[in-house]
Amino acid sequence: MKKQLISGLALTCALGSFSAFATNGYFTHGYGMTHKGMAGAGVALSEELMSGANNPATFLPKGTELSLGLELFSPERKYTASKVDTFYPDAFYLEAKTQKSDNSVFAIPEFAIGHQLNEKVNIGLLVYGNGGMNSEYDAESAPEGTFYGGTAGVDLKQLFISPTVSYKLNEQTRLGVSPIYVVQQFEAQGLGNFAPFSQSPEALTNNGTDTSTGFGVQLGISHAINSSLSLGASYRSSVSMEEFDSYKGLFAEQGGFDLPSSFQIGAAYKLTPSNQVVFDWQKINYSEVKSISNPVDNLMSAPLGANAGAGFGWNDMTIYKLGYQWQRTSQQKIRFGVSYTEQPIPSSQVILNILAPGVQEWHFTTGFSHSFTNKVQLNAMAFYSPAKKVTGANYLAPNQQLSIEMKQTGLGVSIVWEI
16 A cells, blocks of 8 residues: 555656765755755745745745756765674674775755745745665675675665745744655665564565655744844654554564654844855754664664664754855855764664764855846755764674764755746
8 A cells, every 4th residue: 555655656756766875864964955055054044945845934936936956965984893802602793894885976856846826825845855874785895794694784765745835924924834745765685684683583674675654744934033134943843654564673663764853943144235144053853763763782672673672873963054155246146054963873873873874963065056047047056074983882792893984975956947
């Protein structure tokens, strides 16, 4: 039944077109190329149709508009297992080596259409990828595989389909709402040696791609204090997803993999008519999702797949985003941004996070917009997230040290035109 829900060609092509590892845990650093060029900041700012993915209150199409975008995302992931002098019985040692993950470039699409219904109401549809996670450690590089079960890795894809409405309450305040339909796909391979720790070893690994769906909602508000200063806030609910039945022996709660809630507030301030700064604060509540937040220590007290089964041990994340844009000419804007967060993976949780090394902390971004005519605009962005490494003991062989590391770069463009 759930397979039929996404049997349409459009959804299948969209999900099949991207697979990546997002940048704040498994959330992208922002939505829309204009905001990505400012490190994802701008919850108080309407720059394009995709602004509505950050805050539905800032969804402000001019007449009827259409936007198409594509990001090329390049993460470099690797892990290192240290050499040991003493091998203890019943411990699970990884081969002492450094190995990089395959698959280094991914394409992430976005699409939006919007219509100004009247002076107060705007309606539209946003379709975008949340990112996800991907790793693939080739068994040809490690003769028996990372976990001695052949090529090891995971592939998580997430697609958001979001009808959006914004409403002008008065001259200063706008409200917005976006019901969200989420489709996600997941596949794991090479984890067979964790079978003794699983309550359903037949649903642990190498079962192909499984699909789940769920519904949530995003709410937003924007308020103009005066002509220079505006404030904004947006809340995205947690999303209760269908279980990954094919991986109920891997994820806690019998294959549960829900989406956590998140909250973002921010301000946009014009220093001069042509210079503007934006600042956002965002919180992502990974602790709401047991398959993400349960610690690896649980392997010894509850099997994989159980309610208390081991997960990736992630903490909640708080992200600070600072952006700047300069109206260089009447047709062109230049943007810069920087964001910082403390990565969510404790050093004690490294072993399973070889599969999901979401350790990024800093993002440095730039971008621009150029209007070719009154009806056609090009947006572009680029970002760099420097390498971050986390090192800790192998939980299953405590005298071995494991390190996970990742760095990222990305380029994106979108075209917006009035129909």
